[in-house]
Amino acid sequence: MLGEVNFEIDGVxxxxxTGQTIMEAADEAGIYIPRLCDTEDxxxxxxxxxxxxxVNGKPAAACTQPISEGIVVENNTKEMNKYRVDxxxxxxxxxxxxxxxxxxxxxxxxxxxxxxxxMTYYHHPDLNPNRTIDASHPDILLxxxxxxxxxxxxxxxxDLDGKGIFSYVGRGINKRIKARAERLVDTDADLNxxxxxxxxxxxxxxxxxREGFKKPIGTRYYxxxxxxxxIQS
Amino acid sequence: xxxxxxxxxxxACQRIGRERHNxxxxxxxxxxxxxxxxxxxxxxxxxxxxxxxxxxxxxxxFYAFLSQEPKGKVIIRLCDDIVDRFAGxxxxxxxxxxxxxxxxxxxxxxxxxxxxxxxxxxxxxQAPAALVNDVVVTNLDVRSAREMAKNLKKHLxxxxxxxxxxxxxxxxxxxxxxxQNNILRRGEVIFNDEGTPEAGLKHALTKTxxxxxxxxxxxxxxxxxxxxxxxxxxxxxxxxxEGARRYIFCNADEGEPGTFKDRVxxxxxxxLMFEGMTIxxxxxxxxxxxxxxxxxxxxxxxxxxxxLAERRKQGLxxxxxxxxxxxxxxxxxxxxxxxxxxxxxxSLISSCEGHRGNPKTRPPYPAQEGYLGAPTVVNxxxxxxxxxxxxxxxxxxxxSIGTKExxxxxxxxxxxxxxxxxxxxxxxxxxxxxLLKMVGAEEAAIVVVGGPSGQLIGRTAFERRIAxxxxxxxxxxxxxxxxxxxxxxxxYYMEFFIDESCGYxxxxxxxxxxxxxxxxxxxxxxxxxxDIAYLKDLSKTVIMTSRCGLxxxxxxxxxxxxxxxxxxxxxxxxxxxxxxxxxFDIKRALEKSREIAKRRSRIYDRAYGEKPISVENxx
Numbered sequence: 004m005l006g007e008v009n010f011e012i013d014g015v016x017x018x019x020x021t022g023q024t025i026m027e028a029a030d031e032a033g034i035y036i037p038r039l040c041d042t043e044d045x046x047x048x049x050x051x052x053x054x055x056x057x058v059n060g061k062p063a064a065a066c067t068q069p070i071s072e073g074i075v076v077e078n079n080t081k082e083m084n085k086y087r088v089d090x091x092x093x094x095x096x097x098x099x100x101x102x103x104x105x106x107x108x109x110x111x112x113x114x115x116x117x118x119x120x121x122m123t124y125y126h127h128p129d130l131n132p133n134r135t136i137d138a139s140h141p142d143i144l145l146x147x148x149x150x151x152x153x154x155x156x157x158x159x160x161x162d163l164d165g166k167g168i169f170s171y172v173g174r175g176i177n178k179r180i181k182a183r184a185e186r187l188v189d190t191d192a193d194l195n196x197x198x199x200x201x202x203x204x205x206x207x208x209x210x211x212x213r214e215g216f217k218k219p220i221g222t223r224y225y226x227x228x229x230x231x232x233x234i235q236s
Numbered sequence: 237x238x239x240x241x242x243x244x245x246x247x248a249c250q251r252i253g254r255e256r257h258n259x260x261x262x263x264x265x266x267x268x269x270x271x272x273x274x275x276x277x278x279x280x281x282x283x284x285x286x287x288x289x290x291x292x293x294x295x296x297x298f299y300a301f302l303s304q305e306p307k308g309k310v311i312i313r314l315c316d317d318i319v320d321r322f323a324g325x326x327x328x329x330x331x332x333x334x335x336x337x338x339x340x341x342x343x344x345x346x347x348x349x350x351x352x353x354x355x356x357x358x359x360x361x362q363a364p365a366a367l368v369n370d371v372v373v374t375n376l377d378v379r380s381a382r383e384m385a386k387n388l389k390k391h392l393x394x395x396x397x398x399x400x401x402x403x404x405x406x407x408x409x410x411x412x413x414x415x416q417n418n419i420l421r422r423g424e425v426i427f428n429d430e431g432t433p434e435a436g437l438k439h440a441l442t443k444t445x446x447x448x449x450x451x452x453x454x455x456x457x458x459x460x461x462x463x464x465x466x467x468x469x470x471x472x473x474x475x476x477x478e479g480a481r482r483y484i485f486c487n488a489d490e491g492e493p494g495t496f497k498d499r500v501x502x503x504x505x506x507x508l509m510f511e512g513m514t515i516x517x518x519x520x521x522x523x524x525x526x527x528x529x530x531x532x533x534x535x536x537x538x539x540x541x542x543x544l545a546e547r548r549k550q551g552l553x554x555x556x557x558x559x560x561x562x563x564x565x566x567x568x569x570x571x572x573x574x575x576x577x578x579x580x581x582x583s584l585i586s587s588c589e590g591h592r593g594n595p596k597t598r599p600p601y602p603a604q605e606g607y608l609g610a611p612t613v614v615n616x617x618x619x620x621x622x623x624x625x626x627x628x629x630x631x632x633x634x635x636s637i638g639t640k641e642x643x644x645x646x647x648x649x650x651x652x653x654x655x656x657x658x659x660x661x662x663x664x665x666x667x668x669x670x671l672l673k674m675v676g677a678e679e680a681a682i683v684v685v686g687g688p689s690g691q692l693i694g695r696t697a698f699e700r701r702i703a704x705x706x707x708x709x710x711x712x713x714x715x716x717x718x719x720x721x722x723x724x725x726x727x728y729y730m731e732f733f734i735d736e737s738c739g740y741x742x743x744x745x746x747x748x749x750x751x752x753x754x755x756x757x758x759x760x761x762x763x764x765x766x767d768i769a770y771l772k773d774l775s776k777t778v779i780m781t782s783r784c785g786l787x788x789x790x791x792x793x794x795x796x797x798x799x800x801x802x803x804x805x806x807x808x809x810x811x812x813x814x815x816x817x818x819x820f821d822i823k824r825a826l827e828k829s830r831e832i833a834k835r836r837s838r839i840y841d842r843a844y845g846e847k848p849i850s851v852e853n854x855x
Contacts, residue, residue, distance in 0.1 A: 047597075048597075049597050049741070049783060050740050050741050050742070050783070051741070051742050052741050052742050052743055052781040052782070052783065053742075055780065055781045062780045062781060064597075064783070067597045068599075069599065085777075086777045086780055086781050089743075089747075089773075089774065089777040089781075090742050090743060090777070090781060093742055093743065093746040093747055093750065094742060094746070096746065096750065097742075097745075097746045126770065127750050127753075128750070128753055130746075130749065151742075152739070152742070152745070167287070167288035167290075167291060168288075168290075169290065170288065170290040170291045170293065170294040171294050171592065171739070172290070172293050172294050172297040173297045173298075173739070174297070174298050174575075174592075174737065174738050174739050175734055175735060175736070175737040175738065175739040175745060176734060176737070176739065176745055176746065176749050177739070178738075178739035178745065181290055181293065181294075182290065183288055183289060183290040
């Protein structure tokens with residue numbers, strides 16, 4: 004039942020299909036809606052809230068909100084981008100994000116999002132978490148202090164690899180990402196799992212060992228073009 | 237592997253069923269029998285249910301009443317609500333800590349007693365209160381706390397702590413609790429005792445389901461849990477949704493601090509509630525109902541089961557109800573495990589499905605795709621209790637009570653600094669001042685209408701009306717006198733939201749922590765004008781971007797206190813004339829470095845150079 008759906012994003016007419024989310028239709032139309040938890044091939048979670056847009060004046064997450072005929076979507080506006088900066092700042096404050104010493108710098112979506120949104124510093128105190136660092140696995144390192152709770156690894160391991168290695172434990176600000184065993188090496192985690200693909204983790208929480216600095220800083224993915232460039236027409 | 241753990245887990249999974257949606261029941265049983273759900277148990281449960289053990293841990297770690305560390309045979313949970321704090325719970329805690337020789341959050345070495353704090357247990361009208369395992373102990377003070385400790389040391393039997401039974405059904409042999417109902421005003425719809433039992437259901441069964449929905453729509457009945465969604469419309473959506481099965485859920489997970497009216501309804505009017513569910517089932521076309529009962533109300537569980545059994549016996553549940561051919565419906569009770577967010581309807585469904593109590597993505601709405609993907613109606617206890625009366629006495633009668641937008645009556649749970657805390661059934665539209673007169677709190681300075689997710693108002697707003705169109709409330713009214721600190725109340729409520737946030741989305745998980753930190757800065761006397769702007773600004777982001785009602789309402793204590801008590805803030809947040817930042821305390825900023833360097837500061841430590849340098853001398 005593929006029906007055409009016509010709607011509008013920031014005054015631009017967009018055509019999508021029944022069943023698509025705002026994010027999917029926008030991507031196809033070459034309109035970038037900032038996001039951190041959403042990525043291709045995984046079911047959207049709507050947890051980072053960076054993709055919040057207004058639909059007929061009401062806020063909604065673009066990655067989970069289905070399109071419908073005639074809706075008016077506000078995306079790249081001063082107001083929405085202000086909320087996004089706030090959210091990105093919150094994530095910086097929540098974890099330990101020391102860009103200059105992080106292997107992911109330059110390839111990090113959180114960092115790139117900060118740059119794209121014009122964030123210069125964050126207005127919040129650091130929460131300085133003291134979470135697990137797990138270097139037990141020969142090929143993979145987990146520094147959960149850098150986790151931004153996008154849940155991509157949970158979804159990828161469960162839905163793409165069929166392994167279910169990760170889950171959230173705890174709740175609220177004490178929520179943590181956790182592997183099935185105390186040490187990752189005691190699970191069936193394998194470097195070739197889709198969950199450990201280089202760009203699955205948006206930050207430097209999942210690290211492929213011995214690859215960190217193969218590519219020099221300055222030549223990395225977001226060093227020369229802002230995040231979203233591949234979608235924006 | 238311990239044989240006991242293995243036997244208990246296997247037995248529980250076998251008897252309760254190895255489906256995912258039984259997980260919470262399985263966990264509750266294991267917790268009760270083993271006093272914890274440890275790694276070994278989680279591993280076994282994972283194997284039994286064919287899910288990952290870390291997924292099980294995700295669920296276990298979500299609920300306050302489940303623990304991975306062994307708990308005492310008797311767990312004393314002191315209610316930590318702000319009302320209980322003001323009523324003296326801290327002194328009670330001190331006595332208990334002294335008697336058992338442990339701190340709050342600890343378990344005695346002999347594994348007999350655990351001491352904990354827990355948020356509102358729905359006893360604010362008889363605070364300070366505590367749960368001792370499932371037994372409710374009310375009106376605690378230093379003396380009774382010491383006596384309780386002595387008795388528990390002797391017999392370790394919480395049931396024996398109940399000496400005098402409460403009124404009404406609290407004295408029923410299946411409840412046997414010291415809880416008092418405190419029904420202080422009987423309004424026209426629920427507590428008037430004029431209704432005929434089951435008349436609403438019998439009348440409904442003479443109509444078509446569509447006519448029943450029409451009647452509810454005509455009465456303008458709105459949900460009484462807080463959100464106020466039109467009940468008839470919800471039923472209509474569910475009826476119109478495709479599904480092999482439909483479910484009727486009763487939300488008996490009232491967790492809003494200061495709310496306890498559902499406790500009284502569950503105690504005194506369970507038949508009315510079940511009758512309401514049965515009518516809803518007939519209207520929507522459902523054969524299956526679930527009451528989600530908050531873990532704090534476990535003491536009512538057995539009683540409710542007995543009422544259900546009696547209804548089955550009388551043909552009010554089961555097959556061909558009241559002789560209506562083809563109308564089958566039954567109800568089961570799902571116990572909660574200590575989580576405020578599970579009162580949010582989609583979290584409640586997640587919880588029943590055996591998942592972490594996270595809210596679900598909407599759309600689809602529960603009425604389209606709810607429990608196990610089936611169309612599901614979730615109604616509050618109080619909403620359902622009104623349904624039979626509307627069917628019995630007519631939509632026009634109901635709509636004639638209250639205001640145009642808010643029809644019928646509302647149960648208010650009133651507590652705090654007032655002469656007569658308790659449950660009041662009033663017509664919607666009553667002013668705050670009229671209510672304060674009724675409860676003996678004319679001197680009140682602060683009123684929290686709708687609990688922390690509602691509004692903190694002051695005297696200038698006491699002429700406002702309690703109604704959906706003005707000051708809505710799910711039932712919580714907390715009154716504070718002039719001697720209470722607005723900031724302390726705000727701070728407590730923010731703490732509550734932080735503890736109860738599921739952590740799914742960024743703004744609620746992080747934003748509320750940051751908001752609370754800024755309130756703390758102001759309370760420390762370090763507030764600056766920029767902090768007020770920061771609070772307003774960040775609150776707006778949290779409200780606009782949060783995923784569910786918890787995050788959307790969590791900044792309300794801050795925003796409403798800023799609106800209604802500007803003087804409280806302006807008295808403490810002052811501009812400094814020297815141009816320095818109030819919030820920056822150089823000594824404090826240097827403290828850590830001084831500690832690490834084991835050196836004092838040449839500029840800021842006056843005694844510098846006079847004494848030999850040692851850590852102890854660092855001022």
